[in-house]
Amino acid sequence: MVRVIPYVIYLLLLAMYQVIFANMISIYGATVNLAALMVMLVASFKSEAAATWFGFFCGIVLAAGIPDAVGWQALVLALLGMVAFHFREKLNLESLRARLILVVSGVLAHNLLNIAIVHADAFWYRLFIDGVLGTIYTGLIAWLFYLVKEKKLTYQSIKSIF
């Protein structure tokens, strides 16, 4: 039960991001796909079951405002988590770049599927904004996350710049 608590906190963070920060930090309509990013990160560090179930619940939280898309989002993100886990296992990713490519690919896949699930109109516009810009934006955040996690970006190193 205790092992579930971090995931509940992640889901709360996702809800908070969706409500408060998603619009706040969007650049020309492109915003960070935190749900996909979280699922990919959980798949990169945790077990298959954790990644799959977390993906499922992330999908529910992500699409809570659009009941018709809840099932699709849950399924897509659950599959994304599972597939990402298997990629991680099979490819045995070590370098930062390889892990980043995996995360960015997952985010891109989710963004494209998201367009198919939610956005029926303005396909090319959404493809550019969500598919390309949104993926780049999310990739940058993932890169920062890995830099911090691997202690390549620390408070001291930032301080030394100034």
Place this chain on the structure above:
Amino acid sequence: MNLLSSLLARSWRNVHLAIITVLSIALISGLFGVERFVSRVVVSGLYEPFFYIKNAVNDLTTAADERDVLRESLVEASMKLSLQEEAFRENLRLRSILGFEPPASYHIIPAKVISVSGVGLPTAAIINRGSKDSIKVDQSVINQAGLVGRIIAVTENHATVQLLTDPLNRVAARVSSSREMGIVKYRTNRGLILDNFPVQGTVAVGDTILTSGLGGIYAPGLLIGTVTSVERPEREPLCKVDIATAANFRSIEELFVLLAEEPWSE
């Protein structure tokens, strides 16, 4: 053993996947409206607290912006009110001046005080009239209440007025009722007094003191003030008479310089 555990692990994975797939299909198909129920639960359980926070923050931000706007409006309104109050006071002053008439055979030149000097009560004032306005030294200066002082220095555009409150100033005066004379002067510790007035003289509290015109500086009959106390010490030839000035020297703004149409001394 390894094979068994591998099989178990694989079957567990399949169980997970199967459950997730079934749940997802249930949500996609909208079986019994489950997707709406789930959506409602998530929105009310997870989203709503953050909606409240967001709205509270928005309200605070809006309130802060409104507060800034209101503060600016308040400053603007205060300034306008202050200007209006000042205009109202000026209006009252000018109304009281409007009915003011100079003594006979004099005409008046209105002037505005541009600065005053002196510690506590002002003892001198500079007005915005000078020699080009026919202002000369020793002309009397009054306001609507009474005598204020005399001109002691003149430049082309400005003149300096020695006020009654200057201890060096002396005014030949008389008591209006008894016509008895004395010298009005200002003592820093007592205020305006009527000096050189004999103890046998007739003066009482409430009597008005006017300029006598003697000495050739001040025009006769100008109101200086009102007697506030009279002391007649024994074995002294002169009594002590205190006077309250008619003019308020703390708030002199508009003054009038008296110009003799025909010099009264001549």
